[in-house]
Amino acid sequence: MNQATLILVKPDGLKKSLTGNILTRLSETKLEIVASKMSRVSKQLAEEHYKHLKDKPFFKELIQYLQGELHDRRKVMALVYYGEDAITKCRQLAGATNPEEAESTSIRGSYGRITTAGVYENVIHVSSNPSEAEREIKLWFKPEEIIVDLYPAKDVIEEKRKTKGWI
Ligand code: IDP
Ligand code: MG
Numbered sequence: 001m002n003q004a005t006l007i008l009v010k011p012d013g014l015k016k017s018l019t020g021n022i023l024t025r026l027s028e029t030k031l032e033i034v035a036s037k038m039s040r041v042s043k044q045l046a047e048e049h050y051k052h053l054k055d056k057p058f059f060k061e062l063i064q065y066l067q068g069e070l071h072d073r074r075k076v077m078a079l080v081y082y083g084e085d086a087i088t089k090c091r092q093l094a095g096a097t098n099p100e101e102a103e104s105t106s107i108r109g110s111y112g113r114i115t116t117a118g119v120y121e122n123v124i125h126v127s128s129n130p131s132e133a134e135r136e137i138k139l140w141f142k143p144e145e146i147i148v149d150l151y152p153a154k155d156v157i158e159e160k161r162k163t164k165g166w167i
Contacts, residue, residue, distance in 0.1 A: 006136040009077040011068035013123035031083035
């Protein structure tokens with residue numbers, strides 16, 4: 001079954017110049033990239049993204065981590081991969097959440113670490129099921145930023161929205 005998954009190259013992945021390695025590993029899946037961008041991560045976005053973990057003792061550090069405050073890289077690379085069994089394929093390549101338990105050849109097993117503050121710095125996020133993927137993709141991307149119609153969308157007339165144009 002065709003699926004979409006959100007991938008984030010987290011700030012430690014960017015700081016360690018791993019974007020190329022990670023995308024090369026993910027290209028083994030032969031999935032299609034249907035959206036990609038660099039994103040600043042507000043506290044609000046980070047907290048919404050990880051809201052299922054808000055009661056965990058590491059939540060505060062996790063939010064700082066995703067915002068790039070631990071790596072002096074205040075951005076992440078966000079992508080949407082699409083195709084047959086996208087979630088399973090990408091999660092398999094990413095490896096287990098705990099980088100020390102992740103298979104050594106997986107992305108997290110190769111590049112992740114546990115900090116002394118106890119955060120799993122595991123270089124990449126991958127949605128873990130279709131409903132989480134839909135929630136996350138809608139959180140990180142607007143319909144017009146995705147080059148296929150993944151989910152139903154409506155026309156919206158935006159009035160008086162301040163935006164930037166080229167001079
Ligand atoms: P996932 O990223 O493999 O889907 P989640 O349980 O959704 O795992 O956790 C989100 C992120 O929170 C992880 O990728 C990792 O960075 C961090 N994390 C999860 N569990 C722990 C933990 O027990 N200690 C420290 N950090 C954790
Ligand atoms: Mg998760």
